[in-house]
Amino acid sequence: MMALRLAGAAEVAVARLDRWLETMRGPGGYGGPVVHWWGDCLMFCGAALDWRYEGIIAAYLSLFERTGQARWLGRAQRAGDDLVRGQLPGGHFRNSCFELNPGVGGTPHEAAADVGLLLLARVLRDRGDEGWRVYPEAAERNLTRFYFEQLWDEPEQRFRDDPHRPSFVPNKAATLVEALCLLADLTGRDEILHRYVRPTADAIIDHQVGSSGTPLDGGIAQYSLGRELIGKYFPYYNARCLPGLLAAHERLGDRRYLDAGLRAASFLLRWRDPDGGFPQVIYSNGRVNRYPRWIAAIGDVLRALDLLQPYGFEPDLERTRSWLLGGQLPSGAFRSAEGFGSQVSQRPPSGTPDPRDLLPVVGWNDKALRYLATEVTEVRDDETVLQEGVQRSISAVRCVHRGRPIELWEDDRAIELRRDGGAVYRWLKGTEWAEAAGPWAMLASCQALA
Amino acid sequence: MLAVERAAAKFGPARLEYRLAFDLAAAALARAGDGDRPIILVASAPIFVRESLARASGRVAVLADSAAVAEAARRLANSVTFLGRSAVELLGAEIDGAQATGRFGGCLWASPRPETWLRRLRALDAGLADRAPLAILIPGNGARLSAFSRTAWMPGEPVWTDALRRQLTRLGYRTGRAYSFGGPASLVWAAISRLASVARRPDLADRCEAAYRSALAGPGHHPLARSTLLIAHKATRR
Numbered sequence: 001m002m003a004l005r006l007a008g009a010a011e012v013a014v015a016r017l018d019r020w021l022e023t024m025r026g027p028g029g030y031g032g033p034v035v036h037w038w039g040d041c042l043m044f045c046g047a048a049l050d051w052r053y054e055g056i057i058a059a060y061l062s063l064f065e066r067t068g069q070a071r072w073l074g075r076a077q078r079a080g081d082d083l084v085r086g087q088l089p090g091g092h093f094r095n096s097c098f099e100l101n102p103g104v105g106g107t108p109h110e111a112a113a114d115v116g117l118l119l120l121a122r123v124l125r126d127r128g129d130e131g132w133r134v135y136p137e138a139a140e141r142n143l144t145r146f147y148f149e150q151l152w153d154e155p156e157q158r159f160r161d162d163p164h165r166p167s168f169v170p171n172k173a174a175t176l177v178e179a180l181c182l183l184a185d186l187t188g189r190d191e192i193l194h195r196y197v198r199p200t201a202d203a204i205i206d207h208q209v210g211s212s213g214t215p216l217d218g219g220i221a222q223y224s225l226g227r228e229l230i231g232k233y234f235p236y237y238n239a240r241c242l243p244g245l246l247a248a249h250e251r252l253g254d255r256r257y258l259d260a261g262l263r264a265a266s267f268l269l270r271w272r273d274p275d276g277g278f279p280q281v282i283y284s285n286g287r288v289n290r291y292p293r294w295i296a297a298i299g300d301v302l303r304a305l306d307l308l309q310p311y312g313f314e315p316d317l318e319r320t321r322s323w324l325l326g327g328q329l330p331s332g333a334f335r336s337a338e339g340f341g342s343q344v345s346q347r348p349p350s351g352t353p354d355p356r357d358l359l360p361v362v363g364w365n366d367k368a369l370r371y372l373a374t375e376v377t378e379v380r381d382d383e384t385v386l387q388e389g390v391q392r393s394i395s396a397v398r399c400v401h402r403g404r405p406i407e408l409w410e411d412d413r414a415i416e417l418r419r420d421g422g423a424v425y426r427w428l429k430g431t432e433w434a435e436a437a438g439p440w441a442m443l444a445s446c447q448a449l450a
Numbered sequence: 451m452l453a454v455e456r457a458a459a460k461f462g463p464a465r466l467e468y469r470l471a472f473d474l475a476a477a478a479l480a481r482a483g484d485g486d487r488p489i490i491l492v493a494s495a496p497i498f499v500r501e502s503l504a505r506a507s508g509r510v511a512v513l514a515d516s517a518a519v520a521e522a523a524r525r526l527a528n529s530v531t532f533l534g535r536s537a538v539e540l541l542g543a544e545i546d547g548a549q550a551t552g553r554f555g556g557c558l559w560a561s562p563r564p565e566t567w568l569r570r571l572r573a574l575d576a577g578l579a580d581r582a583p584l585a586i587l588i589p590g591n592g593a594r595l596s597a598f599s600r601t602a603w604m605p606g607e608p609v610w611t612d613a614l615r616r617q618l619t620r621l622g623y624r625t626g627r628a629y630s631f632g633g634p635a636s637l638v639w640a641a642i643s644r645l646a647s648v649a650r651r652p653d654l655a656d657r658c659e660a661a662y663r664s665a666l667a668g669p670g671h672h673p674l675a676r677s678t679l680l681i682a683h684k685a686t687r688r
Contacts, residue, residue, distance in 0.1 A: 039466070039663055043474065043476070043477050044473060044476070044505070102504045103504055230652075232652060232656075281653075281656070283652050283653045285651070285652070285653065287651075287653035288653070289653055289656055289657065343657065343660045344657050344660050344661045344664070345657075346657060431480075432507055433476060433480045433481070434477060435477060435481060436474070436477070437627070
């Protein structure tokens with residue numbers, strides 16, 4: 001009964017989210033502002049070929065496979081075409097840096113885009129579509145020119161996160177492992193598995209805490225610089241490690257990778273909050289910075305935990321599903337987080353959200369869509385769903401920023417932040433740049449836009 | 451469409467205050483610029499070339515204030531395209547007044563140098579089309595006070611040109627918004643963040659880092675800001 005209820009809820013959620021995503025397309029692809037733990041990208045809102053394409057392509061492929069409706073394959077292929085057209089001569093994808101956009105060479109974003117391309121290629125190839133080859137070619141160009149030629153550290157046998165520093169980031173490497181496994185599948189080149197996937201998966205598990213019975217057991221450190229391990233454990237990014245570890249296990253048959261995934265999953269559940277959300281980061285000194293807690297992105301956590309079901313890992317995820325589904329906005333998008341306004345104080349949020357909590361971000365919503373797409377068997381025509389009492393895409397929500405009220409307003413054409421009836425931030429969908437009376441943090445006291 | 455590839459990564463990351471400033475400048479130029487005319491970038495540091503070109507959405511003419519900047523622009527020009535062709539035009543050491551009159555649809559000037567700013571401003575004034583936006587990155591008063599603490603100061607970062615604003619007014623420029631970045635609060639948060647790291651409290655360091663980012667672009671114009679982005683518009687002249 002629970003599964004049926006979720007399927008119904010997911011169907012409506014998917015239809016509404018898909019409709020919202022269509023409003024976020026502009027020349028070159030999906031755009032919009034970004035909020036993140038490390039900083040925001042609120043002014044540049046043009047098409048960004050980053051990890052949003054992994055989730056979008058995978059989600060639409062999943063919807064196609066589960067419903068048989070051709071429009072979903074069309075959406076996936078259109079997204080793949082965004083990547084192919086947006087690839088630069090050096091193999092990079094245009095504006096692939098997510099919260100650091102505009103820029104190229106974003107990690108794990110370019111590998112994530114490769115995952116999307118390779119998943120699409122696999123489906124098209126299996127259907128006998130002769131145009132499938134263009135997608136793995138684009139992915140291989142990126143993997144070769146960027147990852148193999150610039151980031152692979154032969155003496156250390158691992159991929160750096162930066163060509164100029166000996167840094168290693170497990171979750172990003174795990175995304176790369178996924179891409180490499182898919183490339184090996186499509187090309188039959190098993191040497192990719194042995195030369196790159198195995199040492200990378202080994203490096204990931206080198207970053208995992210192995211202290212049975214301790215709170216951090218199973219946690220995977222966020223990164224290392226040379227031999228120095230940085231003792232920060234982000235549940236979300238631990239979840240991002242799981243699909244890569246499982247992909248390595250399935251291709252190489254090495255039980256250690258599966259065990260590492262299972263222990264990382266136990267770490268996640270150990271730190272899950274009673275309401276189904278997850279703290280942002282746990283430190284090796286035992287301290288926790290809980291806020292902001294992700295909402296849309298939790299789709300990735302649910303998906304990762306679902307991947308372990310075939311291995312007998314079947315925790316109760318209902319609270320976390322409810323946490324995700326409860327985050328859908330009237331526009332159809334999912335809110336980004338809870339508690340951005342508490343990032344400094346770390347006091348529990350007072351109730352009225354910070355606008356960054358609600359600001360809808362394509363690169364987080366793709367994670368929600370990807371997970372929910374695996375929960376549906378049918379998606380009726382959008383309009384039918386929308387007529388069932390679901391508000392169309394106009395959304396206006398009261399927020400608080402730096403102690404002052406502000407309203408987040410969105411329709412099909414724009415996202416605005418309004419104070420005293422006037423806009424202080426405005427992004428006209430489809431354009432590259434937002435308009436602001438000042439950088440984000442200035443919004444509390446800035447004058448309205450003309 | 452225009453893009454800058456990773457070759458630019460050799461410069462390392464730009465300071466957040468500069469990234470914010472360049473975002474706002476790019477937005478202003480995109481909004482008010484003339485799509486048929488190129489933007490002119492007058493750059494005093496290689497990092498400013500990269501940050502500007504990454505944000506450009508059309509043709510850009512680059513006037514380099516030093517040999518290092520010219521070299522950076524040359525290197526990046528090979529990886530920047532507009533409709534399949536290089537979008538970057540490298541200008542000589544000066545703007546050719548005879549050829550440049552009214553040629554540019556907007557300007558990003560990062561940042562005026564004491565020894566050349568007046569000459570550059572006069573040339574830009576001739577080169578800009580009527581009503582064209584002029585975005586200028588200049589230091590704030592706080593930069594004078596905190597200069598001693600900037601261990602990684604790069605050649606070409608903003609220095610003081612006190613008479614610039616007066617000269618803009620004299621030339622009839624309509625000065626619009628001035629965006630301030632940095633100030634005492636951001637300095638304090640940055641210092642506490644470093645202390646927390648030294649004290650092995652990464653949790654506190656991360657919170658202070660978030661506070662630093664927030665304070666970097668604090669409400670309103672701070673008299674002790676470290677950097678200021680000034681947006682002006684050329685007047686219509688007949």
